[in-house]
Amino acid sequence: MNNFVRPKKHLGQHFLKDEDIARRITESLTLHHNYKKVLEIGPGMGVLTKYLIQSPAYETFLIEVDNEAFEYIQDKFPELKANMLHSDFLTFDMRAYFDEPFGVIGNFPYNISSQILFRVYENRDLIPEVVGMFQKEVARRIASGPTSKEYGILSVLLQAFYDIEYLFTVDEDVFNPPPKVKSAVIRLKRNAVEKLDCDEKLFKTVVKTAFNQRRKTLRNALSSLNIDKALLASELFAKRAEQLTVAQFVEITNMVLLGVRGLGI
Numbered sequence: 001m002n003n004f005v006r007p008k009k010h011l012g013q014h015f016l017k018d019e020d021i022a023r024r025i026t027e028s029l030t031l032h033h034n035y036k037k038v039l040e041i042g043p044g045m046g047v048l049t050k051y052l053i054q055s056p057a058y059e060t061f062l063i064e065v066d067n068e069a070f071e072y073i074q075d076k077f078p079e080l081k082a083n084m085l086h087s088d089f090l091t092f093d094m095r096a097y098f099d100e101p102f103g104v105i106g107n108f109p110y111n112i113s114s115q116i117l118f119r120v121y122e123n124r125d126l127i128p129e130v131v132g133m134f135q136k137e138v139a140r141r142i143a144s145g146p147t148s149k150e151y152g153i154l155s156v157l158l159q160a161f162y163d164i165e166y167l168f169t170v171d172e173d174v175f176n177p178p179p180k181v182k183s184a185v186i187r188l189k190r191n192a193v194e195k196l197d198c199d200e201k202l203f204k205t206v207v208k209t210a211f212n213q214r215r216k217t218l219r220n221a222l223s224s225l226n227i228d229k230a231l232l233a234s235e236l237f238a239k240r241a242e243q244l245t246v247a248q249f250v251e252i253t254n255m256v257l258l259g260v261r262g263l264g265i
Contacts, residue, residue, distance in 0.1 A: 005045050005069045007177055012109030013066070015044045016133070018174035025131060025185055026051040028167055029103055031058065032189045033128035037098065039063060041089045041106035041116065041132075046073050048107065053080065058103070063089050090115050094123060101126055107133040110179065114138065117154060120188070124161045130188040131167075139166060139184035151242045153211045157204065160196060160246045162188040198253040206253045210241035218244075218252065231255050 007013040016022055026048055029038065039061045043049045052060045062077075063085040064070045070086045077084075085092065090112060104127055108116055113134050120127050134142070137150075142158060143166040144150040158164060170183040196203055206222065213221040219237040231237070236244070236252055244252065 005066070005072050007044075008066065011066055012111035013042075013044060013069075014107070014110070014175040014177060014179045016047050016107045016174060017176050019047070021170060021174055022047045023051050024168070025107075025133065026055075026105065028131045028185065028187055029058075029105060030129065030187075030189065031103070033101060035101045035103050035128055037061060037100065037102040039098075039102050039104050041104065042066075042069075042109055043073050044069050044107070046076050048105065049073065049077060049080075052105070053077065059083065061085070061102070063087055063092065065089075090119060094126060098126060101128050103127070103129045103131070105131045110135045110138070110181075114154060117142065117158060121157050121161070124190065128190040130162075131185065133170065133183055133185050135179070136169060136182040136184040139186045142188075143186055146243055146245050149242065152214075153208055156207045156211075156244075156246055156249055158188065160203075160249075161191060161193055163191050164188050196250055196253075198250045199257055202257055203249065203253045206256055207241075207249055210244075210249075210252075214241045216240065222252075222256065225256055227256055228258070231258065 005015070007015055036058050038052060038058045040048055040052060041063055043062045043064055049060065049062065060080060061083040062073060062080060064073060065088045070084070074081055074084060085097070104120065120130055141150040141152055142154055143164045144155055165187045167185045167187055170185065172178040172180070172182060209224065210218055210221050217238055217240055219232050221241065234255065236248060
């Protein structure tokens with residue numbers, strides 16, 4: 001067995017080497033909603049894996065796209081061979097593989113961390129909890145609330161269905177190779193919302209359109225949606241995207257649906 005996996009820049013790999021932080025990350029899983037399976041994304045050299053497999057409370061699964069890392073963890077954790085997927089989390093069919101809810105954990109590659117969370121959002125009925133390492137700036141953005149300059153599209157979409165906690169900051173020197181930015185661990189726990197009280201496809205369109213011109217008021221930022229002018233008189237349309245709560249975005253979406261023309265929905 002190779003004793004080392006070469007971190008690959010094109011895969012955004014920065015391997016965590018601090019055992020205490022690895023333990024803290026795995027201990028941050030709360031088994032919210034009593035799931036019994038945990039999927040680790042990008043185990044690399046297995047620094048989280050060795051703590052995950054110590055818990056009798058859940059069954060550990062691994063997904064790794066890197067050939068070298070996949071061979072390494074197969075050799076290092078032979079007891080998990082049946083639970084290892086040599087695949088890409090962004091494209092693999094999780095519903096075909098998992099027939100019950102599962103938790104997600106990982107030291108996520110920073111170049112695809114937002115894409116990972118969009119997949120979580122799309123499969124929120126299957127994923128009651130996520131604990132992950134992110135670039136600090138991204139972690140703050142996801143966990144931030146209204147009026148914060150970090151608050152954005154992913155903040156709103158995820159906070160509609162998850163309670164999000166910023167757990168702790170991680171310095172650069174605990175990784176190989178050290179990233180050029182600080183990192184942070186956050187936790188997402190599924191809330192009680194099963195379905196938004198609005199058209200969810202339009203909700204996503206409204207949120208994205210509003211934040212794509214975040215310096216403008218919604219009256220101007222949403223002008224491409226051809227909203228009835230009578231509705232634009234509402235005080236909500238005088239606000240900017242970063243000032244709205246999830247509930248207010250739901251309200252705006254319902255107003256847009258009443259007055260929109262030509263969207264074909």
